[in-house]
Amino acid sequence: MIFRQLFDPVSSTYTYLLGDSGEALLIDSVYEQVPRDLALLEELGLRLFATLDTHVHADHVTGAWRLRQRCGSDIALAAVVEADGPTRLLRHGERIDFGTRHLTVRATPGHTNGCLTYVLDDQSMAFTGDSLLIRGCGRTDFQQGSPEQLFASVREQILSLPDNCLLYPAHDYRGITVTSVAEERRFNPRLGGDVDIGDFTGYMNNLNLPHPKLMAVAVPANLRCGKPEGGPDPAETPDWAPLTLRFSGVWEIEPMALLEHGAAFQIVDVREAPEFIDRLGHLPGARLVPLSQLMSRIDELDRERPVVAVCRSGVRSAQASVLLSKAGFGKVANLAGGMLRWKIEGLPVASDSV
Incomplete structure (x- = not known):
């Protein structure tokens, strides 16, 4: 299997490419990074089968629509979101095949109501979006978030995976790239160790964070799967400069x-x-x-x-x-x-x- 972890420095977003037998998936693509992703797919000889988003992001716009225009790839998103544009609506327990491999969908709401975690077939890796970050987790104060739901989601659907399962989040703001179930069970200050639901909800309900700067643009755009309202055709890339x-x-x-x-x-x-x-x-x-x-x-x-x-x-x-x-x-x-x-x-x- 081919695996690549890609990074967008503006939003600190990780995009993940998984490929097998000529077919590929992209998890949490970024609109501005589509040319990079297309170039990598071409170099690796992969056909993009589908783009998956772990949730409706508030800090960047997905590249799903733009990639579909170029590759004909499916756009997969949680059914509960009721977005305009997905070609595949995902629910807990579904399977997403690529080549001879597959991902299993686990519903992990709490950061938003439509959060999903994608688990590789052999449970050697999982892609947690913002539900579980490295030594942290996503906020729970907008998009139908709930600290009670998030606590249950992480404990029951993510930290229940094998100890050696590698966890890949949608973001990290310090440059850390990966963690594991065993590490987060032991060291995550919000959700690991002896933390109980009372500790967690008390902490999350008092974060008092400002809303993401791009939220007013990103959320509506991501509810359209990244389709712009007007503007230039992304296919018409200028050739006079990079x-x-x-x-x-x-x-x-x-x-x-x-x-x-x-x-x-x-x-x-x-x-x-x-x-x-x-x-x-x-x-x-x-x-x-x-x-x-x-x-x-x-x-x-x-x-x-x-x-x-x-x-x-x-x-x-x-x-x-x-x-x-x-x-x-x-x-x-x-x-x-x-x-x-x-x-x-x-x-x-x-x-x-x-």
Whole structure:
């Protein structure tokens, strides 16, 4: 069997690829990482049979719909969610075949009402979503979550697996990649050891966490299995630079890619003049056109050359990218993470005046 653990650094999401006899499954795909996943499938000679989501995510948009457009793959999700778009509705105890192997579906509600855990046929590994994280678990305060349900789900459906069963979560924010049933039974501070349901519910009911930043976008999108409302066709990937399509419809370029290819582009910094020469500096060769002046100065730009928009964090430049595209510029991208990311990565900056 082929197994790969993939990572999205923006949402700290793990995506899992399982393949056997030419067929593959992807668990918890990420919309922006679909080109990566397609490339890997092609290199490994695998046909994507289905995408599985462990639950309706609140911190990223699934790549399920986008992958189906390219591969014809099934979209599998818990039936209880009542989402728009799945081609296979999953319930507890069902079996998902790929090649000569299969996963068994275990319903593990509590983080959300539609959480599922996928267990490999020989119980050597399980994919727990957010129901059980490494030394932690998912929150229980939205999407019909319930600490009582989660406690029962983890104890009865996950920690009941063999001690040596490896557990792979949907997220880890510290870079830890895997744990085991024995480890979590012993060391999980929320659900292991002598913790009882009273301890757990008391802890979970007093977390007082803010909602995920992307929740208002991600949950509705994931209830459509990642299908965008309008925006560009994801199949039409630009060939003028290595770009990533964000769910918002904005194409982004990574800092290193811009450093390598930037000589061919018009780099437009849309911050205000004082920011252009502040401690972050600006990209060598960048032209300062504040966002507030962009439309009135648009004729200063060459419509035939690609444009990369830049700002402090990538937010204003994303808006600039949208405006430029609507104005008829065919090759536009946003610098991912803006000058903050550029500076963190130690790439060259200029600080000369406008």
